Amino acid sequence: MFSLMEILDQLNSCNSLCSDFSYSIVPTVLLPLAFLSTGITVVATFIAGLFGIKLKAEGPKKLLEVLLKPKILISAMIFNVLIYGGMEAYQYLKHGPVPLFVQELVNKDTSFSKAPLKAQEGMIWQQSVEEGIFASGVVVGDELFVGSKEGNLFVIDINSGAIKNKIFFGKFLSPTPVYYKGYLYFGEGLHASHHMRVYKFDPIAKKVVGSFQTKGHTEIFPVITEIDGKDYLFQSAGGDGLYAIDPNSMELIWQYKGGHMDAFVLVKDNAVYVASGVPEEDIGKARPYAYKLDVKSGKLLWKEELPLSSWYGPVATRDNICFIQGELHVKSELGGLVCLNSIGQQVSSISIDSPVIGKPIVFDDLIVFNDFDGRVYAWNSITSKLEWKYASREKKIGYNYSSVKYDGEKLIFSDRKGKISYLGLNDGKVINSIEFGDESVFADSLILDQGHLIFGMKGSIKYYKNTVN
Incomplete structure (x- = not known):
């Protein structure tokens, strides 16, 4: 999302939590060991000679001679290239898209039932999808749609907090879905991802009805508008630039490549x-x-x-x-x-x-x-x-990636450690503050008529009443 998504890479990939490294040609272990063994033998033979002792150095010497044969060296080089190619192929597939047929196969039955948790004081309800939530959800009718770090889209009854459906996409659902003319539109992926899609999703049928594939990542939400009777969907795709797409047909209108674009448009x-x-x-x-x-x-x-x-x-x-x-x-x-x-x-x-x-x-x-x-x-x-x-x-x-929000009366801001602050617009003074819990918060608050929802990176969703002020 705004390369906001770097933290997602850190959360979702062991590689970036560890020290920086790059894959290189796998060394042939026997060859350096043979050199080392020969060197040690030469030194030992020299020292022994000072005391009148003779040592044989034939073993390491013959091993070195065998390993230096062209046939062995060429075989080692081919082996290393294959290993390196396999590593690169794995990384490419790992950061690439999930095939549409795999998504369709997994999503033959999307029903998923989970009752809400007991609501605490000041809440309408609370729930846990048990998967990290980086971006806010959207409400369509009586249902909340919210994506997870693990690549699932959850459908939750907005009145009760019960989970109704779980739809598999397989990639980090990093942006907030956008509702436009009866459909949801959203992207996927992280900074390292490639060939990520923009999906057109039917919230009634609970299925994907169209998609557009980029060559980059679609980690920020799309902006959709109508101009002179024609609909335009604008999607940033990282190093692949900016796309204008017809949200009805999901076909390309134009593309502009002018730099690494992770931001949404205005x-x-x-x-x-x-x-x-x-x-x-x-x-x-x-x-x-x-x-x-x-x-x-x-x-x-x-x-x-x-x-x-x-x-x-x-x-x-x-x-x-x-x-x-x-x-x-x-x-x-x-x-x-x-x-x-x-x-x-x-x-x-x-x-x-x-x-x-x-x-x-x-x-x-x-x-x-x-x-x-x-x-x-x-x-x-x-x-x-x-x-x-x-x-x-x-x-x-x-x-701290959560954006400050306004509910018409007060500002609402959640910091990374879960402190929710309610501020006056005119002076910034604290009206009240509460703690979300032992959970990081990166998603924006979702403002609704009855209250606001806060989403956590351990999967918690808490629907607070407007009376929290």
């Missing part, structure tokens, strides 16, 4: 605004940019360099487009917002000591946003004045 005045970031593999080779494209053709209207990467989508104030700023692939204590006008000129900016994460909320020209270290800010994009700042903890804790 559509305004028949133009598409999107930004790029610099992933770890491109550090020193690429720069981040803001782009303005023609919505119908994908033609580049302008391209402006940004100070830092932008891993989440831009927002619009009354007159300007504002891009979040911050590096996630290198340790950084710098971030902020940069606002451009419709012709790409910078009009205002703010710098803070942490990368900016998540989707800001706009109130006319006031922008409320949160950073990587669990702090919330209110900034006037016209005067460039910081109106207030709130820190959920005394010390920076990092990896």
